[in-house]
Amino acid sequence: MTITLTFPDGSKREFKQGVTGVEVAQSISEGLARNALAIEVDGEVRDLARPITADAAIKILTWNDRGGKAAFWHSSAHLMAEALEALYPGVKFGIGPPIENGFYYDVDLNGRPFGEEDLAAVEKKMVELAKKASPFERRNVSKAEALEYFKAKGDPYKIELINDLEDGTITFYQQGNFVDLCRGPHIPNTGFIKAIKLLNVAGAYWRGDEKNKMLTRIYGITFPKNKELEEYLRMLEEAKKRDHRKLGKELELFAFSDKVGQGLPLWLPKGTILRERLEQFMRRAQVRAGYEPVVTPHIGGKELYVTSGHYEKYGKDSFQPIHTPDENEEFLLKPMNCPHHCEIYKVKPRSYRDLPLRLAEFGTVYRYEQSGELHGLTRVRGFTQDDAHIFCRPDQVKSEFVRVIDLVLHVFKSLGFENYTAQVSLRDPNNKEKYMGEDELWDRAEREIQEAADERGLKTVAVKGEAAFYGPKLDFMVKDALGRSWQLGTIQVDYQLPQRFELEYIGADNQRHRPVMIHRAPFGSLERFVAVLIEHCAGNFPLWLSPDQVAVLPISDRFNDYAQLVYDKLKEQDIRGLLDLRDEKITRKIRDAEIKKIPYMLIVGEREASEQKVAVRRHGQGDQGSVRLDDFVKDFKEACAPPA
RNA sequence: GCCGAGGUAGCUCAGCGGUAGAGCAGCUGAUUCGUAAUCAGCAGGUCGUGGGUUCAAAUCCCAUCCUCGGCUCCA
Numbered sequence: 001m002t003i004t005l006t007f008p009d010g011s012k013r014e015f016k017q018g019v020t021g022v023e024v025a026q027s028i029s030e031g032l033a034r035n036a037l038a039i040e041v042d043g044e045v046r047d048l049a050r051p052i053t054a055d056a057a058i059k060i061l062t063w064n065d066r067g068g069k070a071a072f073w074h075s076s077a078h079l080m081a082e083a084l085e086a087l088y089p090g091v092k093f094g095i096g097p098p099i100e101n102g103f104y105y106d107v108d109l110n111g112r113p114f115g116e117e118d119l120a121a122v123e124k125k126m127v128e129l130a131k132k133a134s135p136f137e138r139r140n141v142s143k144a145e146a147l148e149y150f151k152a153k154g155d156p157y158k159i160e161l162i163n164d165l166e167d168g169t170i171t172f173y174q175q176g177n178f179v180d181l182c183r184g185p186h187i188p189n190t191g192f193i194k195a196i197k198l199l200n201v202a203g204a205y206w207r208g209d210e211k212n213k214m215l216t217r218i219y220g221i222t223f224p225k226n227k228e229l230e231e232y233l234r235m236l237e238e239a240k241k242r243d244h245r246k247l248g249k250e251l252e253l254f255a256f257s258d259k260v261g262q263g264l265p266l267w268l269p270k271g272t273i274l275r276e277r278l279e280q281f282m283r284r285a286q287v288r289a290g291y292e293p294v295v296t297p298h299i300g301g302k303e304l305y306v307t308s309g310h311y312e313k314y315g316k317d318s319f320q321p322i323h324t325p326d327e328n329e330e331f332l333l334k335p336m337n338c339p340h341h342c343e344i345y346k347v348k349p350r351s352y353r354d355l356p357l358r359l360a361e362f363g364t365v366y367r368y369e370q371s372g373e374l375h376g377l378t379r380v381r382g383f384t385q386d387d388a389h390i391f392c393r394p395d396q397v398k399s400e401f402v403r404v405i406d407l408v409l410h411v412f413k414s415l416g417f418e419n420y421t422a423q424v425s426l427r428d429p430n431n432k433e434k435y436m437g438e439d440e441l442w443d444r445a446e447r448e449i450q451e452a453a454d455e456r457g458l459k460t461v462a463v464k465g466e467a468a469f470y471g472p473k474l475d476f477m478v479k480d481a482l483g484r485s486w487q488l489g490t491i492q493v494d495y496q497l498p499q500r501f502e503l504e505y506i507g508a509d510n511q512r513h514r515p516v517m518i519h520r521a522p523f524g525s526l527e528r529f530v531a532v533l534i535e536h537c538a539g540n541f542p543l544w545l546s547p548d549q550v551a552v553l554p555i556s557d558r559f560n561d562y563a564q565l566v567y568d569k570l571k572e573q574d575i576r577g578l579l580d581l582r583d584e585k586i587t588r589k590i591r592d593a594e595i596k597k598i599p600y601m602l603i604v605g606e607r608e609a610s611e612q613k614v615a616v617r618r619h620g621q622g623d624q625g626s627v628r629l630d631d632f633v634k635d636f637k638e639a640c641a642p643p644a
Numbered sequence: 645g646c647c648g649a650g651g652u653a654g655c656u657c658a659g660c661g662g663u664a665g666a667g668c669a670g671c672u673g674a675u676u677c678g679u680a681a682u683c684a685g686c687a688g689g690u691c692g693u694g695g696g697u698u699c700a701a702a703u704c705c706c707a708u709c710c711u712c713g714g715c716u717c718c719a
Binding site: 199308623 | 645646647648649655675676677678679680681682692709710711712713714715716717718719
């Protein structure tokens with residue numbers, strides 16, 4: 001009996017029925033067989049050792065394939081579990097999946113503390129076990145047998161997992177003495193795992209539920225070669241240098257103060273320049289796109305949020321209301337700008353001809369975030385949204401949505417963000433009580449968002465359960481230096497607020513109609529955007545954003561007068577910079593300016609002063625030769641213009 | 645909020661029961677210099693905060709605040 005296997009290049013070959021992945025790999029080349037980790041059979045990743053029984057499209061997976069890496073790291077998690085069991089008998093296991101970079105295993109150490117030294121010990125044990133090259137053996141077990149095994153072993157988490165599984169679909173994997181409930185697939189044996197690094201320990205709730213017991217999560221990463229591990233660790237080091245919290249401090253962009261309060265950023269002068277440039281850029285883009293700026297207060301009466309529904313949803317675990325001394329009024333720090341904007345809408349009757357009405361505001365909002373959640377500028381308790389609310393007719397929703405997508409893409413492009421993902425954030429269908437509003441409107445909003453995104457050719461991923469409580473969203477996600485994903489821009493369709501605020505417009509039919517709202521913020525928040533921007537460009541901001549654009553550096557104090565003249569000339573032209581009159585050598589002044597990541601350095605000495613020139617040096621690029629001061633200014637003015 | 649790890653000079657960090665240290669930054673002086681660190685001197689800290697143990701605490705214990713890594717959350 002033979003079967004026909006189709007290879008990724010489309011070629012077909014006959015094999016005997018029951019051929020294994022290893023044999024297929026060997027038939028192609030010794031090298032491939034040596035590097036093969038798993039095999040994809042009709043889209044399903046499997047162990048190499050499993051016989052293939054029918055015609056199929058196959059692909060041998062190696063370290064270079066996503067599926068190969070996943071199997072490798074999944075097997076590494078098992079290896080770690082084996083080591084843990086050897087070192088800490090009685091340890092109970094949760095789940096141990098591969099992740100984007102490496103793997104983790106959640107374990108219950110019965111309250112035993114687990115620290116740095118333990119990581120090193122486990123790592124050592126893993127290396128030892130890996131050397132044995134124990135094969136990963138797959139075995140089908142009945143549900144009863146599976147339960148029996150873990151009951152005997154005393155592992156409540158596995159039992160819980162097995163109870164949720166269907167009899168007949170349960171498999172065990174074993175390597176060495178360690179047996180685990182596992183769907184697989186796994187690499188052939190532990191010998192492939194040559195380089196091992198356990199990264200950190202963290203707490204994690206069993207099944208991700210706050211109400212459950214907290215397990216110890218151990219993160220690690222492994223590689224087939226030591227060199228790759230070294231490279232990875234080097235890359236991590238590099239990424240740390242880009243961390244916005246580090247650069248924010250070094251470049252004096254922002255700071256925090258315990259006295260002001262955690263999560264409440266203080267923008268320093270240089271950071272403020274950066275922020276204000278971004279604001280100006282956005283203001284101009286928005287005016288062009290038909291938005292009208294408005295300004296609203298930082299607090300709002302409690303009733304406003306009762307009406308909007310925010311009070312019911314977040315009131316209890318938010319910053320507590322502010323009370324006035326005599327009248328006993330109650331105000332909330334505004335967590336959102338939309339209720340205020342709804343009230344602006346209601347200032348006068350609206351006609352269908354007035355729509356869409358686009359109200360924009362750089363609105364500073366305050367939200368109580370759990371203390372453990374605060375993170376540099378990316379997660380704070382007070383922040384400024386580049387917010388706007390579009391009030392439109394139902395028939396305008398899609399076209400308005402598309403216009404907003406265009407604006408967001410314009411912003412991302414202008415700032416060089418190319419690696420974003422567009423996420424359609426939908427309701428969790430199993431948890432509908434978390435959301436407000438009728439099914440019909442939700443379905444419609446979800447559909448319209450997807451259609452608008454498709455219209456602009458956006459590649460989107462739909463994620464259930466990520467919607468806001470009042471409506472679905474299109475979120476633009478960007479990764480930080482350490483690979484953590486953050487939401488920047490967001491666009492949200494909302495049928496709820498217009499209802500709650502009883503917003504109306506008079507239609508062409510002379511009847512009252514309800515407008516639809518679109519919430520949108522291309523940056524998301526200035527704080528988070530700046531954070532991601534810092535990491536994106538490693539502190540080397542585009543010229544138009546750079547807090548200091550030019551450093552004027554006289555060779556010695558004999559040329560201070562000319563340097564001052566150059567500096568004044570720049571200032572006249574609104575070029576931002578500093579003048580370094582310190583009694584230091586020019587090499588020193590250059591070094592300091594380079595460290596501050598100032599894009600341009602103008603070095604002036606004898607030669608320049610006598611000819612009204614400046615010697616231009618660019619950050620990271622070195623000496624560019626000298627030019628006439630006037631020419632420099634002219635060229636620079638062009639180069640530092642913000643994107644249109 | 646939860647689990648774990650940390651808070652020592654402006655910054656980066658050493659010290660981990662016996663009277664607070666280094667480098668950089670800062671200040672003063674010397675130096676007048678051509679593309680990534682000139683030399684010397686000085687000054688700078690109630691060791692996050694509050695309790696406790698001890699003859700003696702930065703060091704050990706407890707509490708608390710903040711930071712970091714995750715988890716949960718994220719209008």
